[in-house]
Every structure is written in C-alpha cells, then in structure tokens.
Amino acid sequence: MPVTDGPDSVRAREVLWGFGPMVYAPTVLFALGEGAVLPLIPVIASRLGADVPTAALVASALVVGQLCGNLPAGWAVARFGERVTMAVAGVIALGGVAVLALAPSLGLVALAVLVVGICAAAFGLARHSFMTTRVPQAFRARALSLLGGSFRFGMFVGPFAAAALLALFGTDASAIWFFAVCLVATVILVVFGPDPEARFTPRPDPARASAWQPDVADDSGEPVSGSIPVVERAGVFRTMWRHRSVLGRLGLAAASLSAVRSARQVVLPLWGVWIGLDAQTIALVVGISGAIDFALFYASGQVMDRFGRLWAALPAMVLMSAGFLALAFTSGSDQQSMWFAMFAAVLGVGNGLSSGILLTLGADAAPKDDPAPFLGSWRTLTDAGGAAAPLAVSAIASMSSLAIATGAMGLVGLLGAAAFLRWVPRTRR
Template sequence: MSPVVRGLTMLYLTTILLGFAHGMLPPIIPVLEDTFGVSGGMAAQVVTAFTMGRLIGQPLGGTLIDKFGTRPAVLGGPVVIGISVSVGIVTQWFWPLLVGLFIAGAADSMWMLGREVAGVDLVKPNQRGRLMSGFMGFHGVGMGLGAWLGGTVGEEMGIRAVFAIYTGIAAFVFLVSVLIPSAERPPAAPEAAAPTGGSRLERLRNLYLQIDPRLRTTYLVLVFATASMMLYRMAYQAILPLRMDEIGLDPSDIGTLFLVVSFGSLVMIVPAGFVVDKIGRKWATVPSTAIPGIAFLLIPFTGDFGPLIAIAVLMGFANGLSLGSVATSTYDVAPDAVRARLQAARRTVAEVGAITGPLLGGFLAVQFGAGIAFFVYAPVLLIAGALLMFVARETLVKRPATAAA
C-alpha cells in the first residue's frame, strides 16, 4: 500500500471514529437532566462547552500546524480528547463534565485541522473537493451511527457507559494515527509568511492581506457562511432533542433521526465531491445554507415523528452538499504559506455561530419553547445562501477546453 493510500485510509478511519464518539453526546442530553438534576437548557450546554473549546483550539492549531506540521495535532489531539472525556465516567457534578468537554473541544479542533492539512498535502488541488467531501461525509456518518448507539446506550446503561466508549475510541484513534505518514511541507520563504508582530488584531489583519485582493470579500462571505453552518449544525444537535422531548419522543427516536441525516450525508459523499470539483463550489455552498434555512422554518410546525423524518432527509441532502465545500473554497483562496492560519481564523470567527446555536437556543427553549429557536435561526441561513450566490466569487478554476484564438 502506497503512503498516499495508507495515509488517506487512516485519515478517513480516524475521522469516522471520532465522529462516532462525538455523535453519542446529543441524544443523551435528556438523560443528563436526570443524572445531574439540571434543566434541559443547562444540559444542552455540553454542546456549548465543546464548541467553546473548539473556539480556543482553532488559532492554536493553525499556528502549531503552520510552524511544525501536522504530526503534533494528529497524534496529540486524540490523547487529550480521551483524557478529557473520561471525566464523564466518574464525575458526580455537572461542571467538571463541562470543563472536560471544553478541553476535548480544543483538542478536537486542532486534530481536525491537522487531519485536513495532512490530507490536502496528499492530493492534487483538483481533488480537494472530493477529499473534503470524504472527510465531512465520514464524520457525519460517524456522528449518525454514534447518535443511534448513544441514545440506546444512554437510555439502557446510563451516561457513564457512553463516556467510557468515547474514551476507548479516542485511545484507539491515537494508535491508528501513528500509521499516518508525515505530510509536513517545507517551511515557507520568509517573504511569503504573514508578519507575526503587533497585536492579535494586527496579526489577523496581516493574515487577511495575504489573500489576493480580488478574493478578500469572498473570504469574508465564506467566514459568515461557515458561522451560519456551524450555528445550524450545533443548534440541530442541541435543540432538536429538546423539541422532540417536548412532543413526547424518547432518546432512541432522537438517535434514529440523527442517523437519517447522516445517511443522507453518506449518500452525498461522492456526488458532493463531484459537484465541488467538476461543476463549481457555489453549486454546493448555496443550497447547503438555503435548504437548512427552509427546514428550520418547518420544524416548529411538526408535532410527531413522521414529518421530522422528512425534514431529516432534507437536512441530510443539504448537509451532504456542504461536505467540505466551504473549506475547499477557502483553500482555493488562501496562500499556501498561511493556509492553516487562515482556515483557523475563518473557523474561529465561525465558532461564534457554533456557540450561539446551543447557548441562545437553550435560552429560547426554556423561555418560549424549542420551536422558537428554529424560527430565529432560519433567516441567518437564508442570508448566508444569498451572499454566497450573489457576492462571493466562484473559486473553482476550470481548465479551458481550447486555447483562445
């Protein structure tokens, strides 16, 4: 087996495994209420803690990877994740669980960025869409399968068993990651690198100025689109279980619904990669934000399991189209010398959406009911779709069929 094939196989395997592990958490949110004696809105903050950790981990991971390569993130991430989530096995209080998941989120974001850059180094630029589609698709499939198991295990055996499984998976991912070949690229020339002095805001501005002036607005739109996507994904994970609990569905039903969404992502892995690499990035990014916006408008009107299954199919299709399309567009825009930091900057700003989703959604769910949160978030997604369609540039460079006369 060639180093490229072996590396991609290990990267995809670890992606689906950690996706599976994280996917076990959302369905047990109602169980956390009973275990720790907290409200539903507070229980949903396990998702907030994890995403706040990701917010911290992004800039750290970007700097680490641009300076030292992918190996420290790919190997160190699973170790920290495993140690952090093991808190859930033993703690009798809710706050240590939140701390553990915060640390796990930071490690997970560094690992995901390292995995991504390692994969980009292994493939050609015209294969990036399929690479990223595979990463996001397998992660989604893993989360769906994990949601199904998490809901069942949490209901039958309690949350301790769920966190024990999560810890074991993280340990196995570390062992598998040792087999991933090092994909570090040579250090960039000094003149190509972004300045590192000055305040944090100044460093961020310097990073932004490395982008081709014609593509800077596109980068900003991609940041906003990522924030909207993170908002809907985290809100869907954290608030949908509360909505389903309101209409009398149990954790196993919640797990089934997430499984349907993940199945849609699985079906779309190959088509989404083809669309992104062959037709155009915007053909994937626009519907992947507009369709969830429409779905969020429909969720408050559902009162039983059947309509939610139909919406889950729609969400699965949209989620499949979103598989790595924005990340691929960002790699098109970002110069190689600062690619990890620009990706990390995009995701750091975008994590505002991931944090806002469950945090504001939990408040709205407690005060007005879970359905209201979906009404509030829908316009954000629709605006992102409009900006991607009418403001952002198409970043796929197609080779002309014939030379100009």
C-alpha cells in the first residue's frame, strides 16, 4: 500500500546534505581504509607462516569482532552517546591498525583484526542509532540507504586504492598505513566537526508524546509527594528479552537477507573457479555485479519511503533467490560462462535493491527513546546471518557440490522472502 504522507523534497535535501560531514563522510573514510586492508589480511597471515585454512581463520576474525562488538556497542552508545562512541572506536581501531602493521607474529595479527572488527561494530551502531533518533520518518529510508551506499562506496574503492599503493610503494604496509590515515581523518572529523547531536535533536514520538500529555500539570507551587517519574534505560539484555518477539520474527528474516548477501560474495568467485574461468574474467564479472549493486543503492531508499519497506525487501529477496537457483541449474551446460555473467548481474540488481533495508527495518522496530540496546541485538542477528552463510556454503559444497550449495542459498532466500511477506508492515511502520 503506498505511503501517503510524502516528505517535502527541499526539507529532505537539506537534512541529507546536513548529515554529510557528520555521518556520511566518516563512513566513507572508515570503509575506504577497511576496504583497502581487507583483501590483504590473508596475504599478511600467509607471509607470517599461516597455511590457507589458518589465513582464512585470521581473516574471519573481522566478522567475529563485529559479532562480539555489537552488544557492548549498544551499551556504550546508550551510556556515552553516539559521538563519543565513534571517537573512541576510531582511536582504538587506530591502535589495532598500528599493531597490524608492526605485528611480528600471527597471533598479534589475529588480535589486531579482531579489535578492528569490534571497533567497526561500535562505529556502525553509533551511526545507526544516531540516524534512528534524528532522521524524520518521511525520508528515513533514503537517509539510511545513503548510509549503506557510503559504506559500499568505501569498500568498492578501497581495494583499488590498495592496488595503487602497492604498485607505488611495493609493500602491503602502505595500504595498512593508508587505513591509519583514514582513521585519523575520521576521528578529527567526528571530534572537531559540527556536533550532529546538537544540530539535529532527537525527534519525539508523537504517539508517546500524546500519551504523556494528559499527565502534564501546571506548577502550582505545592510540595510534590510521591516518586518522580524518570526515563528508564532497560539495558542490552533486558531490551533483547522485551523485544524477543520482533527479534525472533523480523530479526530472523533480516538475518536471512544478510546470509544471502554474504553468500553472493562467496559463491560468485567460487563458481567462476569451478567452471574454469581465469582470474581476470572472474574479477571482471564480480566487479560488474558490484557496480550494478552500487548504482542502485539510492533507488532502494526511494522505494521504501514512497511505497513501504516491503516493496524493496521482497523484490530484492526474490531476485537474489532466483539468481542463486537459476545459477545452480546451469551447472554442466554448454554456455556456463554466459549464464554466470547473466546471473551475477541479477544478483547485483537484487543486492542493490536491498541497500539500507536492514538499517531501515532496525530503525523502524527500535524503541524511539533508547534505540541503541535494541540495535545492538538487531545487528548481532544480521551479522550472525552474514557470518553463517559462507560456513554453510563451504560445508554443503564439501559434502555434495557447489551447485547444491548455491541452490541451498536460493532456498534460504525464498524462506526469507516469505518471512518478509509475513512480518514486514505494509507501511513504513
């Protein structure tokens, strides 16, 4: 059902541009440095004597750090605020990057990657919580889609920046120090830039405000007896229990979307290797799929704001599920390369249409007075789905074949689409 209370376009542009130096620019800087270092982590681990499984384990420490960091980050944002959490996370991540550049042992490298993952979780949750409380409901999806697009831009450009630095200096340490420079710029921007918490005050919930209005009385000068009501901060675990119904339904649907997204990043390169393509062709196909994905990030926010969240979530899940299932059935065909390129593009379209959905649904479901603890649980669920998918693909492929593993991811996507159809409200709320 279309949403009727459309936003004023001038107001939307004003607020979105206002978030640029406060939220979007730090996001691009952080993601740019992370994207430059991420492909080099297995290389660094291998240089220190790790075999292929161990190098993969060290690289996975980033995801483990994000999983472990979401719940503490929810507590930190609720306790200290978004700006302080982002600044402290940037400083700690800077220390982790320095250890990564100078580490003489594999254990220190893994520890540094883990710390960077924890800081990335804190940084991401602080931005998510800030946007949840400050962005007007009428164009929340566009603002969060831009946030997701800023991250994707950094992760897309980062590897190219690393390649240029490697060609110029001939050492992978140059990309690591590039990440450090990005973190320094991020911290400076967060600490000395315009204060977003002062410029954009939290937006009150009209329903909650009207519910409290009858209880407001004029000051009569009489002494007050009884207790004075205060705003209760529930804490991370109490919030998780209080909202277990939403997390167990809509949260699991969101986790399935995160799993399908993560599976795309694993399946496409593996499929190219499986059908015998060279590395250059695989990189070209995956790059085109990523470019399509990036080009559509703002369209997702437009659709969600104008027509409702389901109109972006459901087509995205159906497209990615169909892409996986169709790709699985092309195994052994005479034109495998053509089908691979075609369905990689389909997966890119589906993933692009899903930009900002997880952020927006989490913001919609979060309590308005104290969203950070809820968002910590929400992001833990979605990150867990993203972390489980590559493990599932590896396990199924080792027991059967990559085609069956790919088809299984398509089925996961269909189940997620059914869950979205059942649990996502037909309007923005």
